[in-house]
């Protein structure tokens with residue numbers, strides 16, 4: 310996975326040229342996965358370049374033959390007809406070789422590009438979904454989507470536009486230069502001296518383009534983030550009539566994006582324009598200098614014709630490179646941005662102890678014990694939201710967490726399911742540090758029902774199994790246990806009813822019931838319920854309450870509840886305030902204590918009586 314190891318991306322113009330090389334190196338591990346395609350593609354380079362480089366020579370020889378100038382020795386032994394015939398056939402052979410090689414290479418390179426792009430997309434997706442909750446808290450979703458889609462696509466463009474083609478062009482240029490020098494050194498030197506400053510100019514524009522392109526991609530990410538935020542929160546946008554205000558904000562970001570993109574277009578056009586006039590100047594130069602050589606009888610007409618073609622061909626690969634230039638720079642920017650994401654560390658590391666936690670259940674005497682041992686935790690360093698928590702929940706015990714808003718209840722269960730790690734201290738399950746248990750086994754051992762349940766696009770069955778191998782009977786069993794079988798059977802296609810993304814064709818209560826079945830089928834030893842019954846109506850809550858009672862048998866449970874009436878029967882209640890447990894005991898003991906729990910309970914009872922009175 311760590312194919313993009315800790316890259317140092319310096320954005321200075323000076324160092325970006327070295328970066329290009331190191332960026333390309335990052336793709337090598339992916340290229341190595343397709344040795345056959347790569348070998349085939351590389352093996353076509355030489356015939357392609359050689360046949361291209363000798364074409365002007367053949368044409369030059371034909372001109373010399375017609376003008377009865379000196380030619381290749383073996384041509385002089387043939388008659389004019391035969392000599393011309395031979396040269397025409399040779400030219401045709403080189404044309405066919407180029408035709409076959411170019412088309413085969415185009416196909417191979419595109420295929421290679423698509424394979425690599427898909428691999429990078431896979432790796433990036435796997436990496437991103439393994440990142441910790443804190444990463445998602447600080448990274449806008451739209452930004453991630455840009456990286457996973459258009460950045461990876463831009464990278465694919467590097468291959469599609471012919472990364473191998475550039476190597477081919479480089480070999481082609483080299484062969485032309487060598488051939489030119491063997492035929493006529495002065496004309497070759499003149500063409501070469503024109504090429505060098507042009508290459509430098511291209512590199513300069515390239516660096517400018519790269520900087521502009523990075524800016525433009527950043528702006529695109531911002532644009533996507535805003536789009537995603539507005540679509541996800543469309544109800545709030547419309548209910549609070551933010552349409553015009555948000556459109557105005559969008560317009561500003563959209564304008565920034567347009568301006569950033571304009572800069573990239575400028576640099577792109579500058580390269581094409583420069584190459585256009587330079588290749589014309591080169592032909593004029595060859596005609597001028599070559600003309601003088603002809604007058605002085607230094608070269609033949611054949612050589613001059615060959616050099617006119619060389620002048621054109623020498624700048625052709627450069628011109629092609631300019632065409633690929635946009636794609637290339639966008640590709641480099643994409644590698645840069647993808648690497649940044651790839652080097653994002655996976656904060657919650659997998660244990661290397663390989664404890665078979667689930668398999669060893671039968672050998673443990675305490676199944677479902679939870680122990681918080683001196684646990685401190687803060688989202689930011691030194692700002693603790695949980696302070697020195699020490700308690701043990703016995704197997705099968707039902708514990709409720711209560712306390713004012715922001716007291717730290719949700720944070721506690723996030724630590725328990727290892728969405729975050731304690732800053733200090735440790736959490737043990739059945740006596741084993743949860744950092745030593747694999748995330749997969751831990752999350753199978755602890756069933757979690759959150760305030761808001763997320764449903765995926767797919768049918769009801771799939772939303773319960775979540776891609777794991779459960780039969781329809783097992784799904785029906787879980788649905789029965791959580792009292793939702795009747796609700797599901799009433800849906801148009803029962804268990805095969807398609808649910809839309811985010812489950813908008815189900816009510817809040819129905820969504821929550823599905824989440825219960827999702828947990829029930831996994832048969833966890835510990836259940837965690839975060840305000841799980843908050844969104845249910847009285848009738849559904851009665852159904853679920855009955856299901857819960859069945860579900861809770863022989864299982865340890867940690868329940869967060871704001872409505873204290875729902876947790877009267879639990880074994881123990883922890884009262885949290887500003888990250889500390891300030892009271893604990895059962896309902897009656899806490900009422901007798903006349904502390905915070907008592908006041909919270911009194912307040913809720915008063916509210917309840919008032920609402921009944923009204």
Ligand SMILES: Nc1ncnc2c1ncn2[C@@H]1O[C@H](COP(=O)(O)OP(=O)(O)OP(=O)(O)O)[C@@H](O)[C@H]1O
Nearest residue numbers: 446688689694712713714715716717718719720721
């Ligand atoms: N992702 C986060 N990043 C930074 N701070 C956070 C984050 N989540 C919660 N907090 C802070 O941590 C503290 C505890 O929050 P937590 O959500 O655990 O409280 P809670 O008791 O569950 O509250 P509620 O009953 O309102 O859900 C709060 O001060 C909150 O502002």
